Amino acid sequence: MSEYADPSVLVSTAWVQEHLSDPNVRVVEVDVDTVAYDHGHLPGAVGWNWQSQLCDTVRRDIIPKKEFEDLMSASGIGENTTVVLYGDNNNWFAAWAFWQLKIYGHKSLTLMNGGRRKWLSEGREMTKEVPKNARTSYKAIEPDLSLRSMMPDVRKALESGSAVLVDVRSPAEFTGEILAPPGLPETCQRGGHVPGAKGIPWGVACNEDGTFKSLDELRKIYGDRGVTGDKPVIAYCRIGERSSLTWFVLKYLLGYQNVRNYDGSWTEWGNLVGVPVERGAGS
Amino acid sequence: MERTAWEWSFLMKPEEYKERKETVGRWEIHVVSYRLGDEWICTVDNVSPGANVARATGATREEAEKKALDRARDRLASTRVRPA
Numbered sequence: 068m069s070e071y072a073d074p075s076v077l078v079s080t081a082w083v084q085e086h087l088s089d090p091n092v093r094v095v096e097v098d099v100d101t102v103a104y105d106h107g108h109l110p111g112a113v114g115w116n117w118q119s120q121l122c123d124t125v126r127r128d129i130i131p132k133k134e135f136e137d138l139m140s141a142s143g144i145g146e147n148t149t150v151v152l153y154g155d156n157n158n159w160f161a162a163w164a165f166w167q168l169k170i171y172g173h174k175s176l177t178l179m180n181g182g183r184r185k186w187l188s189e190g191r192e193m194t195k196e197v198p199k200n201a202r203t204s205y206k207a208i209e210p211d212l213s214l215r216s217m218m219p220d221v222r223k224a225l226e227s228g229s230a231v232l233v234d235v236r237s238p239a240e241f242t243g244e245i246l247a248p249p250g251l252p253e254t255c256q257r258g259g260h261v262p263g264a265k266g267i268p269w270g271v272a273c274n275e276d277g278t279f280k281s282l283d284e285l286r287k288i289y290g291d292r293g294v295t296g297d298k299p300v301i302a303y304c305r306i307g308e309r310s311s312l313t314w315f316v317l318k319y320l321l322g323y324q325n326v327r328n329y330d331g332s333w334t335e336w337g338n339l340v341g342v343p344v345e346r347g348a349g350s
Numbered sequence: 351m352e353r354t355a356w357e358w359s360f361l362m363k364p365e366e367y368k369e370r371k372e373t374v375g376r377w378e379i380h381v382v383s384y385r386l387g388d389e390w391i392c393t394v395d396n397v398s399p400g401a402n403v404a405r406a407t408g409a410t411r412e413e414a415e416k417k418a419l420d421r422a423r424d425r426l427a428s429t430r431v432r433p434a
Binding site for chain 1: 386387391400
């Protein structure tokens with residue numbers, strides 16, 4: 068089996084188990100379900116709340132640089148610490164955190180393959196104790212916005228065909244049948260997708276146990292759908308976390324050079340006045 | 351680095367972990383339940399796209415699952431489907 072383009076970005080649950088007490092490693096849990104951490108997490112793991120700690124809490128945006136530095140410092144993370152991110156739902160928000168840590172230039176960064184679900188299913192040890200880490204004085208770089216697309220970038224890609232748009236939501240969200248994942252609040256005025264976007268749900272990249280599929284499988288899955296890396300790619304979903312996972316797969320596992328996450332995603336596009344929207348299965 | 355006895359005393363292993371899929375209305379759901387210490391935990395997500403819909407705890411698996419599934423049914427019932 069071929070190796071991922073950048074194998075350093077993934078570690079196994081067994082590797083994490085062996086490094087739980089490693090002072091150069093900090094394990095961080097980020098869940099969709101923001102109370103999951105309180106009901107048990109990996110020993111020594113720090114918990115981050117995506118709703119209050121991984122965003123600008125006033126305007127809709129990624130976490131500002133100063134708040135990011137404060138979060139990293141409070142978590143006992145230095146510029147050279149290896150950060151292992153994991154979470155529920157196949158690492159959706161762990162990937163969201165990964166994307167933001169890359170934007171701010173953190174170098175040693177991995178996802179735990181399979182996330183929280185795999186750890187639990189393997190019966191590995193958990194705790195409810197919250198670790199007390201010595202504070203650091205973390206310094207981030209200026210944000211690398213080449214990893215991010217904003218709405219005008221998507222509009223330009225739509226009009227000029229300069230990038231492949233990948234909609235990673237479920238088929239029912241893509242067609243416009245539903246405006247949000249079943250059981251979740253609707254956050255947009257219109258259903259459908261950006262015209263011309265390819266509907267490739269995030270989950271096609273994962274095995275049943277939550278781990279990522281092999282390089283060969285991923286290459287075939289995305290290649291068969293015309294996402295080959297020869298053109299820039301912009302991934303989007305509803306709020307940007309599922310597309311962070313696909314961004315991670317395309318950029319680090321497949322090694323595509325120019326991949327961006329459009330975190331405004333459908334909650335932005337589906338609320339805009341006057342932008343084109345396509346319904347149904349698409350072209 | 352070795353763990354101290356104090357640190358070890360807080361460790362628990364998830365036990366009797368089970369996963370299954372079932373259907374509520376037109377939606378397929380993924381139900382996970384396990385015991386951690388004295389607490390049973392149940393989470394429910396929608397299989398497509400895989401978002402968390404409900405979580406509950408209880409003194410038994412049955413209690414945790416019933417609470418989580420009741421919440422999940424309520425939330426899933428609120429999903430509006432439009433012609434595509």
